Ligand SMILES: [Ca+2]
């Protein structure tokens with residue numbers, strides 16, 4: 001009984017510490033975690049197109065995650081792993097070359113100072129693949145895919161990560 005109480009208190013503390021400074025309108029659970037001066041919402045239980053994912057992040061005052069350091073990349077991959085991400089799954093990130101083919105930009109507007117493309121990516125079909133997916137099977141490295149899918153690929157549906165700056 002005592003042990004259970006201690007474990008619960010410890011878990012409550014960990015959960016609170018993970019996201020205590022995150023925007024108040026976001027649901028506080030283990031899928032919301034703080035790293036540096038940002039909060040990350042891991043949407044791993046839904047799957048949709050890149051544009052849908054970006055729109056839902058925007059609607060809540062954030063953007064699809066942008067990644068600027070090995071530290072941030074590692075945090076994201078480890079968090080996904082601890083949340084049960086596995087196998088051939090991927091998550092949309094906020095990197096796109098939809099505006100100008102070959103020019104990859106973060107939707108947050110921040111400069112691209114770091115990349116983690118998987119070997120051979122962005123790929124051969126780069127004209128039709130304009131949105132980046134962080135892939136578990138590639139140790140968190142990135143692939144480009146059609147943002148919404150088309151007749152050849154079907155609908156591209158994946159989970160995603162929203163990022164919110166802490167004021
Ligand atoms: Ca970021």
Ligand SMILES: [Ca+2]
Nearest residue numbers: 126127129130
């Ligand atoms: Ca492209």
